[in-house]
Amino acid sequence: MRTYGTRASGQPEAAILSASGLSFRYDGSGREVLRDLSLDVPAGAITAILGPNGSGKTTLLRLLLGVLRPQQGTIQVAGRLQQEYSRRELGQLVGLVPQDEHIPFDFSILEYVLLGRAPYLHPLATPGEADTAVALEAVRAAGLDGMHERLLPNLSGGERQLAVLARALAQQPRILLMDEPTAHLDLGNQGRLLDLVRDLATAGTTVVLTTHDANLASALADYVVLMLGGSVLEAGPAETMICGGKLSATFGVPIQVCAVDGRRVVLLPNGQANAAKGQAGVPHRG
Amino acid sequence: MTAAQRVARLPVAGVSILRRKPLVGLGLALIIVLALSGLVGRYPAPYFLSPPVLWQDEMAQKLVLSLRLPRILTACLLGMTLAACGTVLQMIFRNPLVEPGLLGVSQGAAFGAALSIIVLGGSTLLMQGMATLFACLGLAASTLLAHRVRYGGWILRLILAGIAVSALFSAGVGLLKYLADPLTELPELVFWMLGGLWGVTWADFFYLVLPVSLGLVVLLLMRWRLNLLSLDDDTGFSLGASPGRERALVLVAAVAATSAVVAVSGVVGWIGLLIPHVARRLTGADARRALPAAILLGGIFAVLCDDLARTLLAGEVPLGILASFFGAILFMAMMLSKNIRVQR
Amino acid sequence: MKRTSILVLGTILVAILALAACGPGDTVEPQEAAHNQLSVVDALGRTVEFDGLPQRIVVAGKSSLTIVDTLFLFPEAADRVVGLVAGRQTPGDFLQFVDPAFEQKAVLEVEAGPEQIAPLKPDVVFLRSFMAESLGTSLEQIDIPVVYVDLETPDQYFRDLTSLGTVFGNEARAAEIRSFYQSRLQRLEAALHGLDEGEKPRMLVLQYSEQGGEVAFNVPSASWLQTVEAELAGGVPVWVEAAQGGGWTIVNFEQIAAWGPDAIFLISYNTDPSQVVQRLQSDARWGALEAVQGGRLYAFAGDIYSWDQPDPRWILGVTWMASRLHPERLDDLDLMDEVDQFFGQMYGMEQEAIDGQILPALQGDVR
Numbered sequence: 001m002r003t004y005g006t007r008a009s010g011q012p013e014a015a016i017l018s019a020s021g022l023s024f025r026y027d028g029s030g031r032e033v034l035r036d037l038s039l040d041v042p043a044g045a046i047t048a049i050l051g052p053n054g055s056g057k058t059t060l061l062r063l064l065l066g067v068l069r070p071q072q073g074t075i076q077v078a079g080r081l082q083q084e085y086s087r088r089e090l091g092q093l094v095g096l097v098p099q100d101e102h103i104p105f106d107f108s109i110l111e112y113v114l115l116g117r118a119p120y121l122h123p124l125a126t127p128g129e130a131d132t133a134v135a136l137e138a139v140r141a142a143g144l145d146g147m148h149e150r151l152l153p154n155l156s157g158g159e160r161q162l163a164v165l166a167r168a169l170a171q172q173p174r175i176l177l178m179d180e181p182t183a184h185l186d187l188g189n190q191g192r193l194l195d196l197v198r199d200l201a202t203a204g205t206t207v208v209l210t211t212h213d214a215n216l217a218s219a220l221a222d223y224v225v226l227m228l229g230g231s232v233l234e235a236g237p238a239e240t241m242i243c244g245g246k247l248s249a250t251f252g253v254p255i256q257v258c259a260v261d262g263r264r265v266v267l268l269p270n271g272q273a274n275a276a277k278g279q280a281g282v283p284h285r286g
Numbered sequence: 287m288t289a290a291q292r293v294a295r296l297p298v299a300g301v302s303i304l305r306r307k308p309l310v311g312l313g314l315a316l317i318i319v320l321a322l323s324g325l326v327g328r329y330p331a332p333y334f335l336s337p338p339v340l341w342q343d344e345m346a347q348k349l350v351l352s353l354r355l356p357r358i359l360t361a362c363l364l365g366m367t368l369a370a371c372g373t374v375l376q377m378i379f380r381n382p383l384v385e386p387g388l389l390g391v392s393q394g395a396a397f398g399a400a401l402s403i404i405v406l407g408g409s410t411l412l413m414q415g416m417a418t419l420f421a422c423l424g425l426a427a428s429t430l431l432a433h434r435v436r437y438g439g440w441i442l443r444l445i446l447a448g449i450a451v452s453a454l455f456s457a458g459v460g461l462l463k464y465l466a467d468p469l470t471e472l473p474e475l476v477f478w479m480l481g482g483l484w485g486v487t488w489a490d491f492f493y494l495v496l497p498v499s500l501g502l503v504v505l506l507l508m509r510w511r512l513n514l515l516s517l518d519d520d521t522g523f524s525l526g527a528s529p530g531r532e533r534a535l536v537l538v539a540a541v542a543a544t545s546a547v548v549a550v551s552g553v554v555g556w557i558g559l560l561i562p563h564v565a566r567r568l569t570g571a572d573a574r575r576a577l578p579a580a581i582l583l584g585g586i587f588a589v590l591c592d593d594l595a596r597t598l599l600a601g602e603v604p605l606g607i608l609a610s611f612f613g614a615i616l617f618m619a620m621m622l623s624k625n626i627r628v629q630r
Numbered sequence: 631m632k633r634t635s636i637l638v639l640g641t642i643l644v645a646i647l648a649l650a651a652c653g654p655g656d657t658v659e660p661q662e663a664a665h666n667q668l669s670v671v672d673a674l675g676r677t678v679e680f681d682g683l684p685q686r687i688v689v690a691g692k693s694s695l696t697i698v699d700t701l702f703l704f705p706e707a708a709d710r711v712v713g714l715v716a717g718r719q720t721p722g723d724f725l726q727f728v729d730p731a732f733e734q735k736a737v738l739e740v741e742a743g744p745e746q747i748a749p750l751k752p753d754v755v756f757l758r759s760f761m762a763e764s765l766g767t768s769l770e771q772i773d774i775p776v777v778y779v780d781l782e783t784p785d786q787y788f789r790d791l792t793s794l795g796t797v798f799g800n801e802a803r804a805a806e807i808r809s810f811y812q813s814r815l816q817r818l819e820a821a822l823h824g825l826d827e828g829e830k831p832r833m834l835v836l837q838y839s840e841q842g843g844e845v846a847f848n849v850p851s852a853s854w855l856q857t858v859e860a861e862l863a864g865g866v867p868v869w870v871e872a873a874q875g876g877g878w879t880i881v882n883f884e885q886i887a888a889w890g891p892d893a894i895f896l897i898s899y900n901t902d903p904s905q906v907v908q909r910l911q912s913d914a915r916w917g918a919l920e921a922v923q924g925g926r927l928y929a930f931a932g933d934i935y936s937w938d939q940p941d942p943r944w945i946l947g948v949t950w951m952a953s954r955l956h957p958e959r960l961d962d963l964d965l966m967d968e969v970d971q972f973f974g975q976m977y978g979m980e981q982e983a984i985d986g987q988i989l990p991a992l993q994g995d996v997r
Contacts (some may be wrong), residue, residue, distance in 0.1 A: 601741020
């Protein structure tokens, strides 16, 4: 079992979620989306999968979730093979916060969050008072206290994302998968989300999030997995991974990382991105 | 309070019950509508039959028990089934503009019944059996076709396939119409395609009760799960559902009940489209409340339309025409008053 | 909340089932044997039992003109028929001359249902067989006896006449009527005896209809009386393959020209057929047809009603058609005499009445 290093306590990390030799291509397309990918996700920590658009991050997440099955390779969840779990067992273990959740009907927040209790309910059952209590607690934990009667379409983008998170929280999962969680959030909401995720990790939930935002990874993650072209470039603790050289290799543009108040800040590429790719810039007016 | 004042306050009380506990209000409304419908008709004079006359006139009693009652109850089951099926289809396909007549179910049932009338002589049992068979074939054809199409997401593929299969069966009925003897079979077919409950007897009702009850019970048991099935597949999967299988179960239940009623009443449109929307307005989108509300509302709507169908004129106005008329007007009113959102 | 809703729904479903259990069964209750019991076998092969002669007769449903006109071949009809349907062709137009009190009878709409028929308190309702599903079953549910008749082909006619004779309690009259028709048919057969297929003219029966400005020419169904009449009159109906479906089938001029019939009989229910024929004769396209050039485009004969349809007048229709198709074989036929005999013997009309009411109404190429 590979480990990434040790925590402050000095104990070696155990991987709660691990993939080994994954290869995957979608039906009908020739291109291999993931190629011989292996990774370990340590328990109780926040792992960020960082990579450019199209590197296969979302596909990897869907494989980890179990929606897709790899053509080659295995996935282990909490020590057992993913296939060995029943759908409900997996649902109780792994939760998903997708990037864009389409909800065509005007559910209230509570009704929607209550759906997170599904893995604990028989298909013919309806949620009881205990489930409602868990859902209300999840709503409160997500920072939407008192808003549980409001209808989803009437929420702002940030509130909606928090509602989706609340739904995942109601699932009480041990592992939470998040796909580009801050994609539509402004800075304020991003801050709230970050706090929430940190609280979750402290409480023992393992969080795996995909992102192309290196600053998010820097601010939030304990561990970072750098992905490029369908395989893992490098993986390790955030301090090691967030550095100019590695990021430049991942994103293919010169990137600088500097330290501010002891935190690493990734600077946006400034003016040399196209030059690095060998392209001419926008023609100047003569 | 005088008696008159009490009676005057009833409508207000009724509306407030409807607001606070919509399902109870709708249930009461359904019972009242069912009871009063027995007194509506064209005997001995158009429109209303007063209870004293009913008490004394033997023919009136026979009419009410043998003709009106089975027809009213069948209309109720018809409305309930179509509304339930519409709700289920809208949630499963995440599309508020979907109807039972979409997947080739209603048209398949129409084709099966028409075929049995023309080719096999049209005994009622045979006709209803063929209708159910072809409704299921229609659903299967739509599903299989959707799996083969290589364009768009699953929902779009299913809708396209369903439209194609529905059109095929509709054209099939049209061809049968052309070949049919207009004096012997065509009136039935025409009535059939426009919907009507003119010849309903207790035998028809008893045929319906079992599949409809079973179907409705299954749908009601799965009503919370419907919420889940209306989410994205990935989300549903992450919540431990088997979206494919559970959807199939719900669809089969809805289609079986729907084809049973279509075999008896013909293709009646708009109830499956409109009633779920009204129900959601009353109780919210949660299917735990919206589905029972739709069922009750569908029953009320269908019974009222059928009352008009057999009372308005000397002859029968096809039920589908009235349902479309009022359904379309109500639907337009709803569209104008609030935008129906379809999130993509 | 969910418990309440389940309870409400459960109560409603239980109530529905309970109500259904109270409903009477679907079977017709067996009649007690009475000494006056009548039993009639109708067109659908059902045996209908009556306690005594039905005194109140109602005719309902579509295409009922032929039933009413056939009923009035029996003298008892005037008293016993209490309700009938007035469709596009009003029975009163003719039957007022047969029964002076005809106007007082109750008139139903064509679409009248059991609730409109029940107040007439009928002892029996006559329907055409195809009305079984849409009207007959419902009437029987409220214990109103129904007798179905076909009256479409001669064989069906004679069979249904027997049923009518039983219902009126006047089998003798039924036999009289039957022998009247059969004697005319036999005479026709004798006159056309020895005609082989090659000698039979190819003929076309067309109905001209003009609805909402749309002009259409229709051919009758292969199973209809018009086709049978054509064969009885010694012609070859050319339209049979096109009319397998049933009902009036629209045909276009190309098809008519392709058939190239030797004779064309033009029916028109709404406009005067003679006028239509005149219009067609002056039309360039129709003028080019062989039948029109040979002067063999005939306006179908009729009096108040056209003689082609399943109405007792069909015997006149057949006779007339034969006289046009084979004039040489039927040169001893006096059509006016036939008309006098028909209305005199079948409807008991006085010669005066016939001269005054029927002859002026004659239309088409009767003479």
